[in-house]
Amino acid sequence: MKEFDYLMKKSKGILLGVLGALALVVILVVVWGISAYNGLVNAEQRVHTQESNIETQLQRRSDLIPNLVNTVKGYAAHEEEIFTALAEARAKLSGASSLEEMDEADSELSSALNRLMVIVENYPDLKADQNFIGLQDELAGTENRIAQARRDYNEAVQEYNGKVRRFPSNLIAGMFGFEQADLFESDEGASSVPEVSF
16 A cells, blocks of 8 residues: 555656646747747837838928929929829829839829929029028938838838748747738839939
């Protein structure tokens, strides 16, 4: 009987040890899963924030256009076609709901802006106007901000996509429906920013 009691105590100790080890493994897996999930959420939020930053800079540029147009209109009132093209491109950009639509509208706005700058070349007094020079500087700065926002967005997307695809966080990503985000890719003709220097 003593041997039986001894074996029972020993098997209980082993069983408790095994259960404790299993409980520890389960706790570690749960903690890792929560950490991986939160990391994916943070990376996804960074992508959304960077996309919003692109939208903000595009809106900033769009907001500069009316002032620029009004300044140019004072000198070149008969250039109505370009003013209409700029207004339509701005409206399309304001109504864009996806990154692809924003990119397309931005390309149209850039094209119209380039045509406006060509027209400005015909008006030397306009090129010397202080208001126009200030707007030109603002526009050039905004173009730089747009380019930086696009780079930051692509970096955030690369980080996020890496987490979505790398093992073992891809297991959590698959379970909770995290999908890869698209990188920002300019149109073929959009490799140059609008010319704003005189």
